[in-house]
Amino acid sequence: MASSEEKVVAVIMVGGPTKGTEFRPVSFNTPKPLFPLAGQPMVHHPISACKRMPNLAQVFLIGFYEDREFALYVSSISNELKVPVRYLKEDKPHGSAGALYYFRDLIMEDAPSHIFLLNCDVCCSFPLPDMLEAHRGYGGIGTLLVIKVSAESANKFGELVADPITKELLHYTEKPETFVSDLINCGVYVFTPKIFSAIQVSTHREDRANLRQVPSFEALQSATRSLPTDFVRLDQDILSPLAGKKQLYTYETMDFWEQIKTPGMSLKCSALYLSQFQFTSPHLLASGDGSESATIIGDVYVHPSAKIHPTAKIGPNVSISANVRIAAGVRLISCIILDDVEIKENAVVMHAIVGRKSSIGRWSRAQAEGDYNAKLGITILGEAVTVEDEVVVTDSIVLPNKTLNVSVQEDIIL
Structure with missing residues (x-):
């Protein structure tokens, strides 16, 4: 002993x-x-x-x-x-x-x-x-x-x-x-x-x-x-x-x-840890039914300072960091949203990482197939990236401080 x-x-x-x-x-x-x-x-x-x-x-x-x-x-x-x-x-x-x-x-x-x-x-x-x-x-x-x-x-x-x-x-x-x-x-x-x-x-x-x-x-x-x-x-x-x-x-x-060697694997591992929170830290998991707060599906973490419209639908496997602003009708699935991000009305983020201080416009999408091992298996927006209204970013990596006003697919925006 x-x-x-x-x-x-x-x-x-x-x-x-x-x-x-x-x-x-x-x-x-x-x-x-x-x-x-x-x-x-x-x-x-x-x-x-x-x-x-x-x-x-x-x-x-x-x-x-x-x-x-x-x-x-x-x-x-x-x-x-x-x-x-x-x-x-x-x-x-x-x-x-x-x-x-x-x-x-x-x-x-x-x-x-x-x-x-x-x-x-x-x-x-x-x-x-x-x-x-x-x-x-x-x-x-x-x-x-x-x-x-x-x-x-x-x-x-x-x-x-x-x-x-x-x-x-x-x-x-x-x-x-x-x-x-x-x-x-x-x-x-x-x-x-x-x-x-x-x-x-x-x-x-x-x-x-x-x-x-x-x-x-x-x-x-x-x-x-x-x-x-x-x-x-x-x-x-x-x-x-x-x-x-x-x-x-x-x-x-x-x-x-x-x-955890790549950003894609970080998204997979974030989901694994969110699932583990059910047993180790259930107080960290968000809940909501869409009436007074957003609809939460599956395992989701939301920082207390984030502002989310009640009509948004979040999850599964979503992590939302500090001072994030999510507008009406937004749909988030399997993503990591970093500090100070704004996601505007009816935008969709799926299998993606959105960098600090970035903005996703109305009716826009940042999405990917969700192959965590592939180079472009998830979409990554670097810090302070602006995706303008009605722009679709698919299976792409966007380096910091870029503004996208046209849709891109399977691309690396330098």
Whole structure:
């Protein structure tokens, strides 16, 4: 049994501006981790999951965005959740394992018994308490969250082989060219502090091959204590060498899991989180029957400051941000509407993201097929885009500060 005094800390990797270029144009003026999914910043969902852990001492966000980009959010979320959230800026990218090691003194200042490591661009139910319980039973230094996917899509991720009985990680390979397994790494981990010794060994290139030959973890701890001199990846440099050493184990989730690499996937993941709110945060879901307020269909988030005409019909899978104005007769389906957007009478938005301060005219449409994996599978309007009256924008991406007075289809408006 865990002691009631044992503390856990969480580390969430948020990347930096050189990452996530596939997320443009919605990341031009908002760091990707702060882009709203289901009305909450992307990073808010893993933080909220961590908050549900007993004895959570601190949450650390590690990345190489400028401090000012996270200062306001970190302050507000710390106050809201009543748990310290700190942003730690890397001087340069160190890799997920290297960054963990670089900030090890801060991470260990509360002497936690366990460290959760999560990637910000992962969308799942984050079953952290169950993972921790399983991890304690395994007795290793780390446990990975894993999930089964189709054999066709597995090679986009880290594929692994686990013992079906003991759940030990036996083999790990990142994005293999040939099929290894339909079991993949979800990018969510729990470690004991011994992980720092494993990373320390791996900071020496010549030792990385030797890590495969280490017969016991005690041998790892005798390594020289020096700062990492290079980029250390968790997957290739730590997980692969330690597989089959009775040090790493797996916990399989049967719930939803997606990686948020593109705006299309953000729309899909927003819907997944909205659905999850039914169980975790039902107070965040809007309701309305079209009499005194708009008709709400399915799972919808509406910011309290938004103004919506009672004749509008909203949902399913819609997220409406602050100070949005929605006029009479508007229809919204499967979309994310960002701050300060105006949608005028009888307009339709479907399978789309509408950027901040944009305007959609009367009887206009911003729509798409809703193929979340296709480049033009959703329509994206960048910041401050004006769609004039009776204009239809279909399967298109419009960069910021454009005015459309003619209809477009399957186009990228630069």
